[in-house]
Amino acid sequence: MxxxxxxxxxxxxxxxxxxxxxxxxxxxxxxxxxxxxxxxxxxxxxxxxLGVDPRLALRDAAALTDEDAAELSQTIERMDGATPWVRATLELIGQRPGAPAQDLAELLGREKTKFKSNVRRLKSLGLTESLTVGYRLSPRGEAWLSRAIASA
Incomplete structure (x- = not known):
């Protein structure tokens, strides 16, 4: 950084x-x-x-403890607010890694600018990685999403 x-x-x-x-x-x-x-x-x-971007280590931290997963879930609940968007966004990125942001935004019925802003928030939690075009789930993002799907 x-x-x-x-x-x-x-x-x-x-x-x-x-x-x-x-x-x-x-x-x-x-x-x-x-x-x-x-x-x-x-x-x-x-x-x-300033040093290495701390998000790099965070996104590789896929071995989530129950405490880690619960804390992350609470953060995500606050981010979701009244209109949940996190899980749908992560699922779509997981299904279509490397898809252009415009395509993903349209599939979710969102404006591209808002979609990209939301993905940056997920990136700050270590859940996604930016590619030359599009995004992919990080190992941490895959781990959290797997837990969320299993507990649903």
């Missing part, structure tokens, strides 16, 4: 040799060639590495 520490507008003539090297340019001519005749503002963005 990365943190954005600063975004500063920089005058082209204020770009140092050190800036060029950190940005991956051999020299000023390489930057000039990339910019060409473009106009606009040049920005220096300073990032800081």
């Amino acid at each position: 990365l943190a954005v520490e600063a975004v500063d507008a920089v005058a082209l003539n204020a770009v140092s040799d050190d800036d060029l090297k950190r940005a991956g340019y051999a020299d000023r001519a390489a930057l000039d060639a990339m910019l060409g005749k473009r106009e606009g503002t040049l920005h220096r963005i300073r990032l800081r590495y």
